[in-house]
Amino acid sequence: MNKTLPLLLSFILWANTPLFSQIDVKTNPITYAFGDYGIYGEYSLSESISSQLGIFIGESLNERIINQSGTFNHFRSKGFRLMPSFRYYPYLPNNDPTNGNFFEFFAAFEWMKSFDIYAEEVPVDANGNLSNYPYTVKVLDYTPYTIKNNRFGLGLNYGYKFTTYSGFILEFFLGPRLDLVETYKHENLELEKYVKKMPKLYKESRAYLNFGINFGWRF
Numbered sequence: 001m002n003k004t005l006p007l008l009l010s011f012i013l014w015a016n017t018p019l020f021s022q023i024d025v026k027t028n029p030i031t032y033a034f035g036d037y038g039i040y041g042e043y044s045l046s047e048s049i050s051s052q053l054g055i056f057i058g059e060s061l062n063e064r065i066i067n068q069s070g071t072f073n074h075f076r077s078k079g080f081r082l083m084p085s086f087r088y089y090p091y092l093p094n095n096d097p098t099n100g101n102f103f104e105f106f107a108a109f110e111w112m113k114s115f116d117i118y119a120e121e122v123p124v125d126a127n128g129n130l131s132n133y134p135y136t137v138k139v140l141d142y143t144p145y146t147i148k149n150n151r152f153g154l155g156l157n158y159g160y161k162f163t164t165y166s167g168f169i170l171e172f173f174l175g176p177r178l179d180l181v182e183t184y185k186h187e188n189l190e191l192e193k194y195v196k197k198m199p200k201l202y203k204e205s206r207a208y209l210n211f212g213i214n215f216g217w218r219f
Contacts, residue, residue, distance in 0.1 A: 022043070022044035022097060022098065022218065022219075023041060023042070023043055023044075023218070023219045024040075024041070024042040024044075024050075024098070024163075024169055024216055024217070024218050024219070025039065025040070025041055025042075025216050025217055025219065026039070026040040026042065026169055026171070026214040026215065026216030026217075027039050027040065027214065027215065027216060028212055028213060028214050028215070029215065030213065034060060035058050035059050035060030035061075035077075036056060036058040036060075037056065037057055037058065038054055038055060038056030038057070038081070039054070039055060039056075040052055040053070040054045040083075040214060040216070041053055042087070042098070044097055044098045046097075047089075047092060047095075047097040047098070048088060048089045048090070048092065048097075048098070049086070049087065049088055049089075049098075050086070050087045050089075050098045051084070051085070051086055051087075052083075052084070052085045052086075052087060052104075052106075053082070053083070053084050053085075054081070054082070054083035054084075054085075055081075055082060055083075056079075056080070056081040056082075056083070057079070057080055057081075058077070058078065058079045058080075058081070058112070059076070059077070059078045059079075060076070060077050061075075061076055061077075062075055062076070062077055062114070075114050075115060075116045075117045076114065076115045076116055077112060077113065077114045077115075078112070078113055078115075079110060079111060079112035079113065080110070080111050081108065081109065081110040081111075082108070082109045082110075083106055083107070083108045083109075084106065084107055085104050085105060085106030085107070086104070086105050086106075087102045087103065087104045088102060088103045088104075089101065089102045089161075090102075090103070096163060098161070099161055099162070099163050100160065100161065101158075101159075101160050102157075102158070102159055102160070102161060102173075103156070103157070103158055104156065104157040104158075104159065104173065104175070105154075105155075105156055106154070106155050106156075106157065107152070107153065107154055108151065108152065108153035108154075108155070108177075108179070109151070109152060110149070110150070110151035110152075110153075111148075111149075111150055111151075112148070112149045112151070113146065113147070113148045113149075114146065114147045114148075114149075115146055116144050117144065117145055117146065117147060145185060145186060145187040146185070146186045146198070147183060147184070147185055147201075148183070148184040148185075148186075148198055149181055149182070149183050149184075150181070150182040150184075151179050151180070151181045151182075152179065152180050153177055153178060153179035153180070154177070154178055155175055155176060155177030155178065155210050156175045156176060157173040157174065157175035157210060158173065158174060158175055159171055159172055159173025159174065159175075160172060160173075163218055167217050167218040167219070168215075168216075168217060168218075169214070169215065169216040169217060169218055170213075170214075170215055171213070171214045171216075172211075172212065172213045172214075173210075173211070173212055174209065174210070174211050175209070175210050176207065176208075176209060176210065177207070177208055177209070177210040178205060178206070178207045179205065179206045179207075179208075180203070180204075180205050181203070181204055181205070181206060182200060182203050183200070183201045183202050183203070183204075184197075184198035184199060184200050184201055185198065185199065185201040186198040186199065
């Protein structure tokens, strides 16, 4: 997935935003504990409508259990995510623009890469060759490889934003989200540096509930 297109669309969207628009800057410090660092910028297009862009970077150490005996695999993950959205505020407490209950339609573009993955269980026959037949044994393969995920998502949130007279913001939201995930795998870490596109492993869709709490300031 080309990173240039979502970036270009986001900047074109905000290039048409009036200069006098109200700006809310927000973040979710809870995600910092999981290695996910992001910031939202919400631009008021009118008293009841706003556009928003979230930019995130992530880096974390992970582990997973490989087999029933409890063998662990430790690996590093890095990623980048963009989340453009539009919000509609049907009710405005105290006539405060873009405040109170809101409905939000959003999209998500994410690029995530995991390095140094190893120790995967693979089925082999009596001669140690890969096999898909029954009654084969499973052994641990310690050959490191890389996994890359390209993710595109769409969703709808319902939430509430509370803004004090001093400009402090607290908001929370909840809603369904559907993601399309493309996964690529490369087993040769040296050759991967010279290959522009990794071979695709599979494509799948994932549906889940989106939830968040943000803190911020109004400018």
